[in-house]
Amino acid sequence: MEEQRIGVYVCQCGTNIAKVVNCEEVVRAVSDQPGVVVAKTYKYMCSNPGQEMIVADIQEQGLDRVVVAACSPRMHEPTFRKALQSAGLNPYFVEMANIREQCSWVHDDPQVATEKARALTYGALRRVAKHEPLERMSVEMCPDVLVIGGGVCGMTAALELADGGNRVYLVERQGTLGGNVARVDLTAPYLDSARDLITSLVTRVEEHKRIDVLLHSEVSSLEGFVGNFTATVETIWGDGASVSQFKVGNVVVATGYKEFDASRVVHYGYGKLPNVVTSFEFEKMLRAGRVQTKEGKIPQYVAIIHCVGSRSKEFHTYCSRVCCMTALKYAHEVKSAIPDCYVSDVYIDMHAFGKGHEDFYKRGSEAKTLFLMYAKNDHPVIRKAGPGDDCDMLIEVNEKLSGEQIEIPADLVILMVGMEAREDSEAVARLVNISRDKDGWFIESHPKLDPVATTTDGIYIAGVCAAPKDIPDTVAQARAAAGRILAKTIRGSIEIDAVFAEVDEDMCSGCRVCNTLCPYSAITYDPEKKKSTVISAVCKACGACVAACPSSAIKARHFTDSQIFAQIEGVLA
Amino acid sequence: MRRPSMAIRVNPKLIDELELYGAEDVQNCYHCGNCSAVCPFSKEPYIFPRRPMRYLQMGLEDKLKGSLEPWLCYYCGQCSEECPRGAEPGETMMSLRRWLTSKYDFSGISRLFYKSGKIELLAVIGGALLTALAFVLWAVLRGGNIHSYSGENAFLPAASIHIFDWALAGVLLALLLTNCVRMWWFTMGRDKRLKVPFWLYLKGLYLLPLHFLTQKRYAKCEHKRPWAIHLALMLSYLIMLVLIMFFLGVMWSGPEIDWRVHVFGYLATVGLLGTTIFALRGRLKKSEPHYAHSHETDWIFLVLLIFVAFTGILQHILHRVGFDAAANVTYIVHLMGVVPMLGLEVPFSKWSHLAYRPLAMYFSAVRAEAMEREEKKALEPAMAAQSAA
Numbered sequence: 001m002e003e004q005r006i007g008v009y010v011c012q013c014g015t016n017i018a019k020v021v022n023c024e025e026v027v028r029a030v031s032d033q034p035g036v037v038v039a040k041t042y043k044y045m046c047s048n049p050g051q052e053m054i055v056a057d058i059q060e061q062g063l064d065r066v067v068v069a070a071c072s073p074r075m076h077e078p079t080f081r082k083a084l085q086s087a088g089l090n091p092y093f094v095e096m097a098n099i100r101e102q103c104s105w106v107h108d109d110p111q112v113a114t115e116k117a118r119a120l121t122y123g124a125l126r127r128v129a130k131h132e133p134l135e136r137m138s139v140e141m142c143p144d145v146l147v148i149g150g151g152v153c154g155m156t157a158a159l160e161l162a163d164g165g166n167r168v169y170l171v172e173r174q175g176t177l178g179g180n181v182a183r184v185d186l187t188a189p190y191l192d193s194a195r196d197l198i199t200s201l202v203t204r205v206e207e208h209k210r211i212d213v214l215l216h217s218e219v220s221s222l223e224g225f226v227g228n229f230t231a232t233v234e235t236i237w238g239d240g241a242s243v244s245q246f247k248v249g250n251v252v253v254a255t256g257y258k259e260f261d262a263s264r265v266v267h268y269g270y271g272k273l274p275n276v277v278t279s280f281e282f283e284k285m286l287r288a289g290r291v292q293t294k295e296g297k298i299p300q301y302v303a304i305i306h307c308v309g310s311r312s313k314e315f316h317t318y319c320s321r322v323c324c325m326t327a328l329k330y331a332h333e334v335k336s337a338i339p340d341c342y343v344s345d346v347y348i349d350m351h352a353f354g355k356g357h358e359d360f361y362k363r364g365s366e367a368k369t370l371f372l373m374y375a376k377n378d379h380p381v382i383r384k385a386g387p388g389d390d391c392d393m394l395i396e397v398n399e400k401l402s403g404e405q406i407e408i409p410a411d412l413v414i415l416m417v418g419m420e421a422r423e424d425s426e427a428v429a430r431l432v433n434i435s436r437d438k439d440g441w442f443i444e445s446h447p448k449l450d451p452v453a454t455t456t457d458g459i460y461i462a463g464v465c466a467a468p469k470d471i472p473d474t475v476a477q478a479r480a481a482a483g484r485i486l487a488k489t490i491r492g493s494i495e496i497d498a499v500f501a502e503v504d505e506d507m508c509s510g511c512r513v514c515n516t517l518c519p520y521s522a523i524t525y526d527p528e529k530k531k532s533t534v535i536s537a538v539c540k541a542c543g544a545c546v547a548a549c550p551s552s553a554i555k556a557r558h559f560t561d562s563q564i565f566a567q568i569e570g571v572l573a
Numbered sequence: 574m575r576r577p578s579m580a581i582r583v584n585p586k587l588i589d590e591l592e593l594y595g596a597e598d599v600q601n602c603y604h605c606g607n608c609s610a611v612c613p614f615s616k617e618p619y620i621f622p623r624r625p626m627r628y629l630q631m632g633l634e635d636k637l638k639g640s641l642e643p644w645l646c647y648y649c650g651q652c653s654e655e656c657p658r659g660a661e662p663g664e665t666m667m668s669l670r671r672w673l674t675s676k677y678d679f680s681g682i683s684r685l686f687y688k689s690g691k692i693e694l695l696a697v698i699g700g701a702l703l704t705a706l707a708f709v710l711w712a713v714l715r716g717g718n719i720h721s722y723s724g725e726n727a728f729l730p731a732a733s734i735h736i737f738d739w740a741l742a743g744v745l746l747a748l749l750l751t752n753c754v755r756m757w758w759f760t761m762g763r764d765k766r767l768k769v770p771f772w773l774y775l776k777g778l779y780l781l782p783l784h785f786l787t788q789k790r791y792a793k794c795e796h797k798r799p800w801a802i803h804l805a806l807m808l809s810y811l812i813m814l815v816l817i818m819f820f821l822g823v824m825w826s827g828p829e830i831d832w833r834v835h836v837f838g839y840l841a842t843v844g845l846l847g848t849t850i851f852a853l854r855g856r857l858k859k860s861e862p863h864y865a866h867s868h869e870t871d872w873i874f875l876v877l878l879i880f881v882a883f884t885g886i887l888q889h890i891l892h893r894v895g896f897d898a899a900a901n902v903t904y905i906v907h908l909m910g911v912v913p914m915l916g917l918e919v920p921f922s923k924w925s926h927l928a929y930r931p932l933a934m935y936f937s938a939v940r941a942e943a944m945e946r947e948e949k950k951a952l953e954p955a956m957a958a959q960s961a962a
Contacts, residue, residue, distance in 0.1 A: 370631065404631075406633075
């Protein structure tokens with residue numbers, strides 16, 4: 001075997017590493033190791049001069065392997081891989097020793113820390129000697145997109161994608177488009193008609209030549225990986241069903257929410273007291289233009305109760321975000337319909353965070369809506385009023401701002417039911433291979449920096465299915481998801497990391513242990529050959545299958561046994 | 574089955590009623606508490622304006638009727654300046670004082686006046702005309718000489734007027750006292766949890782004349798001018814009242830009027846005219862927070878006061894320069910102002926605060942001490958157990 005020529009570069013990271021680790025000492029210790037041609041330390045290895053130094057050494061000294069002892073590879077491995085590539089080396093011939101996060105930042109004894117840094121660098125040195133040249137793969141990216149859910153979110157994403165030139169399959173379970181917003185009268189806080197809003201979206205979607213709308217339909221399976229999914233959709237007609245199949249490159253999940261079942265809160269008497277209605281039932285009254293009791297009377301007192309099913313230990317601890325403004329909208333609409341009516345608004349906190357919300361809240365006050373505050377985890381109790389009372393019901397509650405136990409007269413009570421993950425959210429999550437949080441909402445790749453992507457490439461989530469949000473936020477997410485997909489599909493193909501697991505078919509016994517273990521559903525099973533195969537584009541190289549395989553048939557590229565053992569030997573040397 | 578409830582019924586209609594008393598923006602309050610934090614008088618157990626504003630929003634009428642807090646406010650206006658929502662807490666307290674005045678009054682006349690300025694104005698005009706008619710008839714029937722101002726043959730002899738003054742004072746005092754007793758009942762008497770030993774009432778009694786004469790609490794406001802103006806007005810009025818009630822005969826018997834009566838009389842007149850002109854100008858220009866909102870009753874009160882002060886000094890001057898007939902006519906006009914002003918305003922309207930405010934200071938101090946005693950008493954067994962252990 002030809003003698004290897006290795007360069008070792010010890011970064012000081014300003015003083016981050018150098019103040020604890022004696023970098024000169026590490027350089028001295030590795031200089032006489034077999035294969036080491038160059039060993040240097042520098043203030044910032046990741047800086048341009050630092051990278052240029054490595055590139056120059058590779059070219060002038062004929063290096064074929066590089067070790068960088070610096071920060072976590074999560075931080076700068078891509079940087080140094082690029083440097084190697086620009087010097088004409090295979091980018092996988094670099095190995096990083098993490099002497100910052102795992103050494104200088106967590107130790108304060110310079111002597112011991114320097115010794116550990118040396119050991120880690122030795123490990124990297126031995127490992128890099130075993131590295132193999134790897135090539136990245138390019139996979140074709142199908143430009144067509146599957147959008148699940150035909151509400152405001154799904155329609156917005158579909159329009160954005162189709163306007164961008166992509167074909168979109170918009171799958172909706174109901175017989176009409178519009179989702180939950182189609183059940184609403186006006187929107188808060190600007191009191192625009194929800195119907196107008198929906199109508200304009202539906203018209204554009206239906207007329208768009210690149211959008212295929214599939215009503216009464218559900219996605220029954222999704223196979224493949226990013227850029228190359230095959231979706232199977234079942235459509236139920238009046239007397240039969242049909243199945244269609246198409247190829248898509250990406251998927252937008254926009255399945256929305258369902259409202260909380262108010263009858264679960266027993267002390268509100270929903271279902272028993274006829275004039276206790278949910279917010280969606282009240283929307284129906286508003287759309288019909290008839291705000292009245294079940295007996296057909298004009299109510300003199302209307303009470304609105306917030307946080308039904310939300311912000312309580314008993315049901316959901318989260319805030320549903322839209323109910324506060326919707327409640328204020330009801331106060332406004334009731335006062336418009338019945339000017340003599342007294343509206344009580346029974347709330348926990350007024351969440352008026354959005355644009356125009358605080359002004360809308362103030363307008364509610366000015367219109368003499370009586371705001372009554374109750375404590376979180378406390379609850380109002382609704383009962384029938386007596387024959388001597390001038391109202392139908394009485395709501396008893398411990399009012400926080402006065403400290404008094406009070407009863408509020410009411411002829412009509414509106415329960416602001418919160419948002420809940422759909423019952424089948426678990427099935428949808430399994431179908432597209434994404435995860436859910438404890439409340440059933442889908443989990444994003446990063447809650448702040450990557451809110452619409454998921455841990456599965458090619459699967460995006462938008463709107464309320466990820467967490468409660470209002471229409472503007474939903475639209476923003478729908479467009480964000482569409483934008484992400486357009487950015488990916490415009491190149492026609494995607495590059496896939498060369499690091500993934502591979503099955504040696506000769507050694508695979510077909511036991512299928514790895515199939516269920518893979519957290520990314522990256523392993524398929526061929527029943528004819530009785531062998532498992534890893535879809536390299538889906539694999540994240542976590543190594544779970546490698547460790548589990550009883551026949552040692554699975555190898556992780558760039559994490560081979562010999563590489564790992566060499567590293568351990570180096571650390572212990 | 575219905576369980577018995579201790580809950581207080583909310584009455585969203587009360588806030589509409591209070592609008593007639595001048596509270597227009599209470600609904601805007603969202604209870605940040607800035608007003609109570611900035612108020613120099615708000616401290617336990619009397620937290621305001623926030624608490625009374627809450628009672629008002631919720632329509633807890635009984636709680637409000639038992640509140641002394643509105644009387645502890647002098648409307649310096651800092652709360653209204655600090656209010657982030659324009660809920661005008663200062664004006665709300667003012668309107669609550671008007672509402673409380675109408676609640677203390679058993680006759681319902683006060684309520685009528687506050688709810689309609691027109692009715693009050695009609696009552697004042699009616700009272701003025703009746704007064705004029707009565708005095709002119711009485712003077713003519715007893716053969717009074719319009720050209721004679723003082724002495725036995727005077728058109729309106731001082732001795733008779735003096736008797737009338739005392740009679741009127743007696744009626745007014747009876748009315749006002751009745752209302753004061755009602756105030757005591759609402760704020761102190763009917764509260765079963767409040768146990769006030771009699772000696773506590775006696776002990777605090779000195780507070781009544783102290784607050785009445787010095788208004789020293791008012792002086793604690795950050796802006797001192799309103800206090801100075803108010804004190805000057807009140808003392809001028811008091812001096813004039815004492816002169817009229819006790820020295821009317823002396824004031825009359827010109828040309829040799831006692832110099833002390835002269836000095837006090839002129840002083841009081843200057844005080845009354847100066848302060849009422851200042852207040853009227855302020856209300857017209859809305860120059861200070863407490864002048865920014867004027868209820869009809871505020872105008873009637875000030876106009877009557879300046880009218881009475883002006884006609885009072887005018888009839889005196891006319892008499893001194895020898896126009897006795899003109900002086901007598903002016904005197905009748907003066908009485909046309911005095912009688913409705915005292916007869917209607919003192920028991921039923923704005924002037925009643927001369928009794929309610931010092932009473933509230935007194936009651937609030939007694940109440941706070943009684944509550945503190947009760948609290949200590951409740952703690953005693955625990956304290957004893959602690960020291961025994």
